[in-house]
Amino acid sequence: MVQAQVFLWAYVLLIFVPASIEAQELGVNWGVIASHPLDPKIVVQMIKDNGIKKVKIFHAEPQVLDALAGTGLEVMVGIPNESLKSLSQKYSVAQAWVKANITAYMGKKRVNFKYVAVGNEPFLTSYNGTFTNLTLPAMKNVLKALNEAGHGKDIKVSSPLNGDVYTTPTYKPSDGIFRPDIADTMGDICSFLDENGAAFIVNIYPFLNLYQNPGFPENYAFFGNDDSSSMDDHGVKYRSVLDANIDTLVAALKVAKFPDIPIIVGEVGWPTDGNLYATTKNAKRFYDGLLKKMAKNDGTPLRPKTYPDVYMFSLLDEDLKSVDPGMFERHWGIFSFDGQPKYPMDLSGKGQNKSLVGGKNVPYMEKQWCVYNEDASDQKDLNVKVAWACNNTDCTTLVAGASCSGMGIETNASVAFNMYYQMSNQSKAACDFQGLAKIVKRDPSNGTCKFPIMIKSFQPTSTSTSTSKRSPPSASSNSSSSPSDSPSTSPSPSPFPPLYHSPPLLFLFFVTIFAVCHYKYRDCDFLIAYAIVDISIVDIAVSDNIVVTA
Numbered sequence: 333m334v335q336a337q338v339f340l341w342a343y344v345l346l347i348f349v350p351a352s353i354e355a356q357e358l359g360v361n362w363g364v365i366a367s368h369p370l371d372p373k374i375v376v377q378m379i380k381d382n383g384i385k386k387v388k389i390f391h392a393e394p395q396v397l398d399a400l401a402g403t404g405l406e407v408m409v410g411i412p413n414e415s416l417k418s419l420s421q422k423y424s425v426a427q428a429w430v431k432a433n434i435t436a437y438m439g440k441k442r443v444n445f446k447y448v449a450v451g452n453e454p455f456l457t458s459y460n461g462t463f464t465n466l467t468l469p470a471m472k473n474v475l476k477a478l479n480e481a482g483h484g485k486d487i488k489v490s491s492p493l494n495g496d497v498y499t500t501p502t503y504k505p506s507d508g509i510f511r512p513d514i515a516d517t518m519g520d521i522c523s524f525l526d527e528n529g530a531a532f533i534v535n536i537y538p539f540l541n542l543y544q545n546p547g548f549p550e551n552y553a554f555f556g557n558d559d560s561s562s563m564d565d566h567g568v569k570y571r572s573v574l575d576a577n578i579d580t581l582v583a584a585l586k587v588a589k590f591p592d593i594p595i596i597v598g599e600v601g602w603p604t605d606g607n608l609y610a611t612t613k614n615a616k617r618f619y620d621g622l623l624k625k626m627a628k629n630d631g632t633p634l635r636p637k638t639y640p641d642v643y644m645f646s647l648l649d650e651d652l653k654s655v656d657p658g659m660f661e662r663h664w665g666i667f668s669f670d671g672q673p674k675y676p677m678d679l680s681g682k683g684q685n686k687s688l689v690g691g692k693n694v695p696y697m698e699k700q701w702c703v704y705n706e707d708a709s710d711q712k713d714l715n716v717k718v719a720w721a722c723n724n725t726d727c728t729t730l731v732a733g734a735s736c737s738g739m740g741i742e743t744n745a746s747v748a749f750n751m752y753y754q755m756s757n758q759s760k761a762a763c764d765f766q767g768l769a770k771i772v773k774r775d776p777s778n779g780t781c782k783f784p785i786m787i788k789s790f791q792p793t794s795t796s797t798s799t800s801k802r803s804p805p806s807a808s809s810n811s812s813s814s815p816s817d818s819p820s821t822s823p824s825p826s827p828f829p830p831l832y833h834s835p836p837l838l839f840l841f842f843v844t845i846f847a848v849c850h851y852k853y854r855d856c857d858f859l860i861a862y863a864i865v866d867i868s869i870v871d872i873a874v875s876d877n878i879v880v881t882a
């Protein structure tokens with residue numbers, strides 16, 4: 333009897349142990365809006381070490397493409413929205429783009445391009461229709477240029493769209509339709525995708541459902557099995573908003589008369605900081621559910637048998653992303669900014685307690701931190717200085733519910749000063765705040781509140797440094813816009829004089845910066861003007877160059 337039971341168990345296990353995820357189904361988004369991006373070669377090694385076979389990038393960055401060359405990793409390369417206009421108007425722009433960003437990497441370099449993603453969520457309602465009439469013509473021109481260059485067989489053209497391009501008037505997935513204001517355009521786009529065998533790419537964020545709607549049933553954002561937070565659709569029960577969302581698209585495609593277009597989830601994930609719901613615990617819960625679901629591959633009720641391919645969002649944290657969507661925006665990585673895993677994750681979907689493989693040979697700066705100095709004789713204006721530091725660095729771990737929240741003004745000060753110091757390459761001058769800050773050699777991390785050490789900046793060898801300034805964030809942007817790739821402003825100089833520099837130190841520091849700049853860029857006269865105003869601006873002017881290559 334006992335033996336029989338054991339046998340039965342073994343048998344059951346044999347049948348029901350989920351197959352691991354076909355590696356080719358799981359991809360990852362790799363964005364580089366960071367003050368100190370990791371060396372792309374380290375990143376590519378991480379991707380390979382974890383068995384991920386597909387990568388989605390937002391721009392054709394030469395260093396990134398070079399690192400992907402010859403690896404066999406499948407690449408989806410994006411074209412930013414800003415290019416849609418020129419691409420739609422001039423075929424020659426598409427030709428030039430393909431030549432510079434595809435053909436140049438196809439021959440000897442062997443980058444394994446599979447998709448060009450034209451625009452990124454161009455039909456977001458918050459863009460007021462700016463790209464409605466530009467996207468399809470741009471896609472057509474890019475495809476034509478790819479065909480002409482002989483890449484049409486290998487590379488498909490699509491455009492990642494936000495889940496807000498479809499809707500369901502009854503909340504039931506089976507009643508899904510495309511958003512009425514763009515229904516015609518969506519029909520044309522589906523026709524284009526269908527003709528060319530390309531997938532419909534959609535970005536879906538269950539986290540934002542929870543973030544935006546306080547009453548949202550929490551379990552429904554994950555993959556629970558509790559019926560109290562499920563959606564009943566004519567007898568079909570949805571226990572995960574992601575599946576309901578996918579099926580709303582399936583229904584909309586059917587209404588548009590293109591029921592068979594494959595679907596790729598271009599972005600999905602869960603952030604780990606900057607909000608009450610953005611925790612490693614929740615992120616782990618979300619990915620555990622998603623990866624198990626993918627491994628089972630039993631699809632969704634309206635598309636049984638196969639689950640869409642999925643690109644996780646995102647690989648790494650990015651400390652210069654705009655926080656317009658929310659303070660969690662810089663914390664979408666399954667790895668921290670320095671390529672270290674944040675929580676256990678089993679990409680095979682077998683639910684084992686495994687750790688991802690982190691970045692190897694990451695070049696850290698020295699083990700030192702900048703913290704609040706309680707011994708400073710003049711404690712005046714601590715609040716103002718903290719606010720200034722936060723204005724010029726990343727303080728997203730301080731907001732309510734985040735990893736360093738609720739610990740008091742002294743922790744606030746230490747976190748802000750340290751982030752400013754680390755982002756300034758541990759420059760001694762950046763840890764002063766008129767005596768209120770000091771450098772320490774012992775890790776001040778406490779519980780959930782971690783004090784990072786910056787990594788050494790990756791120095792691109794290419795000459796493609798653009799120096800354009802970022803535009804300021806617009807207050808109007810809707811938080812339903814998904815994370816993707818919108819950059820934040822670079823740190824900006826403040827009227828508040830942040831640091832005291834004795835003139836000789838200032839002079840020495842400036843001379844060094846100038847020498848480095850001159851060596852790298854030749855024309856550095858602009859620095860002189862800045863230096864006279866304030867040394868902190870020099871910091872910023874220099875850091876801008878890095879930011880922009882990212």
Ligand SMILES: *[C@@H]1O[C@H](CO)[C@@H](O)[C@H](O)[C@H]1NC(C)=O
Pocket residue numbers: 390411412413414451452459816817818819
């Ligand atoms: C898409 O376009 C909007 C509006 O121009 C812009 O704010 C956003 O950064 C763009 N995103 C990408 C990835 O190009």
Ligand SMILES: *[C@@H]1O[C@H](CO)[C@@H](O)[C@H](O)[C@H]1NC(C)=O
Pocket residue numbers: 391392393411412425428429430432433
């Ligand atoms: C290639 O892509 C990069 C990154 O998006 C862009 O800056 C550049 O203008 C593109 N080249 C051409 C010739 O379009």
Ligand SMILES: *[C@@H]1O[C@H](CO)[C@@H](O)[C@H](O)[C@H]1NC(C)=O
Pocket residue numbers: 457458544810811812
């Ligand atoms: C912005 O998002 C909110 C919440 O999802 C929604 O109610 C509102 O209609 C959106 N506004 C625009 C302009 O998209």
Ligand SMILES: *[C@@H]1O[C@H](CO)[C@@H](O)[C@H](O)[C@H]1NC(C)=O
Pocket residue numbers: 458459460462806808
């Ligand atoms: C869209 O329209 C709103 C309201 O008219 C405006 O505030 C916003 O700046 C517009 N956004 C874009 C990207 O044009």
Ligand SMILES: *[C@@H]1O[C@H](CO)[C@@H](O)[C@H](O)[C@H]1NC(C)=O
Pocket residue numbers: 460461462464465
């Ligand atoms: C797009 O084109 C259609 C038809 O030509 C026009 O009616 C519509 O106003 C245009 N939409 C935008 C946002 O320009």
Ligand SMILES: *[C@@H]1O[C@H](CO)[C@@H](O)[C@H](O)[C@H]1NC(C)=O
Pocket residue numbers: 676685686
């Ligand atoms: C998972 O593994 C880590 C380290 O290997 C261990 O600390 C942790 O307790 C394990 N968790 C569970 C639930 O077994």
Ligand SMILES: *[C@@H]1O[C@H](CO)[C@@H](O)[C@H](O)[C@H]1NC(C)=O
Pocket residue numbers: 716719720723824826828
């Ligand atoms: C922070 O920056 C904003 C916008 O640039 C500015 O209005 C504000 O005064 C700054 N606050 C501090 C404390 O520097």
Ligand SMILES: *[C@@H]1O[C@H](CO)[C@@H](O)[C@H](O)[C@H]1NC(C)=O
Pocket residue numbers: 730731732740741744
């Ligand atoms: C710490 O910073 C956060 C975020 O700016 C703020 O909400 C909080 O009130 C600050 N705490 C103190 C004690 O100043």
Ligand SMILES: *[C@@H]1O[C@H](CO)[C@@H](O)[C@H](O)[C@H]1NC(C)=O
Pocket residue numbers: 755756757759789871872874875876878
């Ligand atoms: C940090 O160091 C890098 C590499 O040396 C340099 O290019 C960058 O400008 C520095 N950033 C700041 C804010 O000093």
Ligand SMILES: *[C@@H]1O[C@H](CO)[C@@H](O)[C@H](O)[C@H]1NC(C)=O
Pocket residue numbers: 739778779
């Ligand atoms: C860590 O944080 C706790 C609670 O905020 C505090 O009581 C404790 O003193 C802190 N420890 C250190 C070493 O800062």
